[in-house]
Amino acid sequence: MFSPCRSPGCKGKGRKEYQGYCAKHKVSSGWFRVERDNGNRHERGYGSDWEELRQKVLVRDDYLCCLCSQQGMDVPATTVDHIIPKSRNGTDDMSNLQSLCDEHHKSKTATERCR
Incomplete structure (x- = not known):
């Protein structure tokens, strides 16, 4: 399934694997660099095993x-x-995981990036 490309004014078809951008705009959007430099979600440890743990x-x-x-x-x-x-050697152990609302997660993430 396609959606409109997220790039302003583009009439191309956005693709899920390109984070909503068309093939032409996926590189200029910056998302391509994130995956290239950091790996996709499965390579970073957020695949189906993570989804099961997240649910628990x-x-x-x-x-x-x-x-x-x-x-x-x-x-x-x-x-x-x-x-x-995880970037500071945290684990996927249940004792190291907590459920957060968007507001608290954004605040915590912003604080961690400043360290």
Whole structure:
């Protein structure tokens, strides 16, 4: 299934494997460089095994953001996050994973990038 290319003004057909860009714009979008430099999601350890583990964490955490729950709020979790990032030798162990809402995940990721 195709969707319109994400590049402004392009009438090409975006492809899922090109992150929504057409073949002409996939390189200029920057997504190509991300996969080239970092590997695709399977190569980075986020394939089908990760999806199963992610589901287990969401069930464990009742599909709620752990950080919001600590503040007494019930906010749906949208992301499973590594408490210690994989880039800093964090593991995929359940004890190193937490369910987070978008707001907390973005905040945590931004803080980690500044380190």
